[in-house]
Amino acid sequence: MKKTIGIVGGMGPLATCDLFRKIVEITDAGSDQEHVRVCIDSNTEISDRTAAILSGGKNPVPEMVKSSVRLQGMGADVLIMPCNTAHYFYDQITPYVDVPFLNMLEETAREIKRRGIGTVGLLATDGTVQSGVYKKVFDAEGIRMLLPSPENQKHVMDVIYKGVKAGNMSIDLTGFYRTMEALFESGAEVLVLGCTELPVAFDLFHIEKPNIDPTLVLAAAAVRFTGAKVKEEIGY
Template sequence: MLTIGMLGGMSWESSAEYYRLANVLVRERLGGLHSAKVVLHSVDFAEIERMQVEGRWDDAGKALAEAATSLQAGGADFLVLCTNTMHKVFDEIQAAVGIPMIHLGDTTADAIKKAGLTTVGLLGTGFTMDQPFYRERLESHGLTVLLPSTEDRETVHRIIYDELCLGVVRDESRRAYQDVIARFEGAEGVILGCTEIELLLTQDDVPLPVFPTTRLHVEAAVERAILPDNRGTPTQSSR
C-alpha cells in the first residue's frame, strides 16, 4: 500500500473527515484490521486565512509548498491538498515536490462526467466561486459551471467561515443552502465545492445529484494507494 500525504488544517474539521474516510474506505476494500497509510501535515488555518483575505496568494503558496516538502520527506508517495480553495496555488505546491498530487477538481469532474452530466452548480468559498482557477479547471473537462447570485455567494461563504470551519452545524444554515440550490436554473447537479459543506449537506438534503468533493478526493486517493503493484505509483497530472 502506498502512503497518502494529506496537506490539511484548512480547516481541521474537514481534514478530520479526510482521515476518517481514508481509513473507512481502506477497511472496506481490504477488510480485517487494515487502515490507510497516511502522513498528515496540518497547518494553522488562521495564518492561511489571513493570507487569503489580504490577497497574499504567493505567500500562501510558499507556506503550503514548504509543508508539502515535509510530507514528501515523511514518506508520502503522493499528495492530496485537503481544501478546494487553496487549489488556487496547486501548481506552486506541485512544483516544490518530486511526488505527484491528485487535483480535487479533476476527481470531481471525473465523477460528474461518469454520472452523464454536463451542467452543474458550484457551491464553495467566495474565493472558489468568484475566482476563475477552480471553475476553469472544471470547464477544461467540458463542463458548464453555474454560480449562485452575488447575495447567495456571500451567504454560502459566510456560513463556511463563521460556522462550518468552527464545527458549527445549524439547521437554519442547511435550509439557507437548500434555498440557494433551488435558485440554480438549469443545473443537473451540485458540486459541494468546499470540503466543509459535507458537514452540512448530504444527498438526502438535495433533490439534485450532489458531488461531495471531500469524499471523491479521498476515494481517488485510496484507489491509488491500494494499487496491487506499488510499481504503479500514480503519475503527475498533465494539467
C-alpha cells in the same frame, strides 16, 4: 506493498478529519493491516486562502510547501490537499516535491464527466468562485457551471465560515436552502460541494440534495493510487 498517502491538512481541521475518515471508510479492507498508511500534517499556520486571493492577505504557499515537503520526508508516495480554494496555488506548490500531487478539482471534473452530468451548480468560497479554478477544469471537460447570485453567495460563505469553521450548529440555513433551490431551478443536475467544509455541513445539518463531494472523489482517487481497493458500493 501499498503506497502511503500524505495529507496537507489544516484547511480546516474538520475538513481534514472528513477526508481521513472517508479514506478509511471507503477502503475495501478486512483488517487493520489491509488499510492504507496515511500521514497527516494538520498545519493550522496556513493562512486563509480566500483572503490571500481576494484581498492581499498573507501568502499561504510557504506553509503549504513546508507541509508538502514534511510529508514527503515522512514517506508519503502521493500528496492530497483537502481544500478546494488552496488549489488556486497548486502550481506554486508542486515544483517543491518529487512525488505525485493529486488535484482534487481535476479529479472532480473527471468524475462528473464519467457520470454523464452536463450542468452543475457550484457551492464554494468567494475565493474559489472568483479565481475561476473550477471553471477552468469544468470547461476542459465540457461541463456547464452555474453559480449562486451575489446575494445567495453570502449564504454559502455563512455556512462555511459562520457555521462549520466556527463550530456553530445553530446557524440559520434558510438562505442556504434557498440558494440550493435557485441553482436547481436554473438547471443544475447536481451541486458540487466545492469547499471541503460543505460535505461536513451536509453531514452536520443532515442536508439531502443531489451532490458531488470532491472530498470523497479525492479520497477514492488516493486510495486507488496506493494500490488498495475502493468498496464497489461507494460509486466513485
